[in-house]
Each structure stands twice: as C-alpha cells, then as structure tokens.
Amino acid sequence: MWLVLMALSAPKLPGQRVVRRYDTTMSTPVSSALLRASRASGTGLVTAGWGVVAIWFVATVTNAWSAGSSTAAAAQAISGAALLAFVLLHTLMLYRPAGAIAYVAIAGTVAFGLEACSIATGFPFGFYTHYGAGPRALGVPFTVVAAWVILGWVAWVLARVIVGECRSRRLSVVATPVVAALVVGGYDLVIDPLGSYVLHLYAYRSPSGALGVPLSNYVGWLITGWVLFQAFALVERRWRREPTAATRSALLMPAVIWFGLGLQVNLGLLRVGDATTTIQGKSVALADIYETCAEMTWFMMGLVVVISVVRLFSAETPAST
Helix, strand or coil, X not given: CHHHHHHHCCCCCCCCCCCCCCCCCCCCCCCHHHHHHHCCCHHHHHHHHHHHHHHHHXXXXXXXXXXXXXXXXXXXXXXXHHHHHHHHHHHHHHECHHHHHHHHHHHHHHHHHHHHHHHXXXXXXXXXXXXXXXXXXXXXXHHHHHHHHHHHHHHHHHHHHHHCCCCCHHHHXXXXXXXXXXXXXXXXXXXXXXXXHCCCCEEXXXXXXXXXXXXXXXXXXXXXXXXXXXXXXXXXXXXXXXXXXXXXXXXXXXXXXXXXXXHHHHHHHHCCCCCEEEECCEEEEHHHHHHHHHHHHXXXXXHHHHHHHHHHHCCCCCCCC
C-alpha cells in the first residue's frame, strides 16, 4: 500500500455505435453487463479518464526515477491527486452517482473499521502501528482509508473483467469478491515489506517471515478485502449504467494502473543503492528487498494484468468511441 500512501500524503508543493449485442452465457469472455456499463459514460468521460491515467503514469515513473529530489516530491503529489481523480471519474463511468457514493462509503467504512479494530485488538491484521504523516482517527491515518478506496476500486474492476459473465448471477456475486480480494491482497504481498522496512510507514509488533511481514497481515488483507467487495457486490447491480457510447477502453484503465504500480517497484530497484535496514535484528540490503518484491510483481500483478487484457480483447466489443 505504500506507493499509494506516499502519493496521498505527499507534501504540498452524443452518439452511439454498437457492433453487436452480447449473449449472457458462460462462453462470453467478458461480462456483457460490464461491457454495456462501460459504454454508458460517453466519449468525454472516457477521454478525461485516459488523460488522468496518463498524468498519473508519468508522475509515478518520474517519482520512482528521481527519488529523493524536489522533482520526486512534486511528482508524488501529482500522482496522489491523479489517483483520487481517477477513482472519481471511473466509478461514474460504470455506475450512476448513487453507486459511486455507495462504493466509497462501503470501502471507506469497512477499511477504517477493520484497520481500527486491528490496531486496538489485533484482529484481523495483527498488532501494528502507522507512522505516516497526516490526520488520523483511532490510530488510522485518513490516507490509509483513501488508499483502500483507490486500490479496492481498481481490484474490483479487474475482478469483474476476469470473472466475466456467469450463467448464475449468484455465482458472480460470490466469485467476483473472492477474486478481487486476492487481487488486492497480491498487491499487498508485494508492497508491505517496502512500506515497513524501507520507508518505515508502519511497524508490526511481532514481525515474522523472511521479509518481516507476519502472516496475520496478509490474512487481514484477504478478510478486509473480501468483506468490502462482498458488501458492495450485494447492492451494486441496481446502480450499473445502461449502455450508451463508451467501450472496453474504460475497462482497460485499471489494468494500466496495476501495471504502473508494479513498474514503480521495478524502477525503485534500479535506484536503491547500497543502503541497509534491520529486519528481526538482522541487517538486510534494501536492494535485496526491492529485488524480491520486484520479482513478485511479475507474477502477482503481471498475471492479473495479462489475464484482464486478454479477456477484454478476446471479446467482440462495441466499436471505439
């Protein structure tokens, strides 16, 4: 989560064209309802979304490549603002305003509630302390809640693309939250060693494992992610957009975001230098932590990106707007 946390807590410095209709069958690679929903926003909103994604991508790469400089600080601030703008725009591409508000409310409430519960009781993440800057409540920085909302949204859309359409709506309501929880948990598997031992944004009371992140932390991510996504899955269909003019282009944006988050870790490996940190009393080179985490991005995040892109482009979709 640290890439998003760092960005969010940065210092201040009319027409429709459709090729064909879709059958809602198991053979459809991507959910027909999802593709119809993506057409709802129209050319203007999709274009604005891609503009925000482009700004975020450039700022993210700049931040990683110029770490420690004033340029990096400015890029970090731009990256955080762009992520928030992306979620605002993208939720409205796929859902009516009430649905976008419902997602933010559910994600924010679940994330804050379980983060605060874990800080106080150790469930579900284990005991830990946040050291990030900014206002907080019950030990939970508001940037952490915002990061959950952002990462959760990207994971949710990726999961909807991957799961596609099911013959049984009940199966989709159950399967999509599980896949989304695994997607967002895979990101945490990559990021937490860096956030804790490189940037010192948080610390665990009982570190364990090769990189000092306890198993309970990852269990907590899966539980929190599943609760968040399952709660939204039970109500979100009523707010899905009806088809108008948008295309699979809108559904490709989260894959680009996911790729960019993984790329940032790999770029960090190129500039980490010879510094060391301490994990469970042992001196560990930061380069070793970065290398391990970079390798994990290839399989944990790269696989998600490839599958989602293949699912999108293996389906016959509406013509581009």
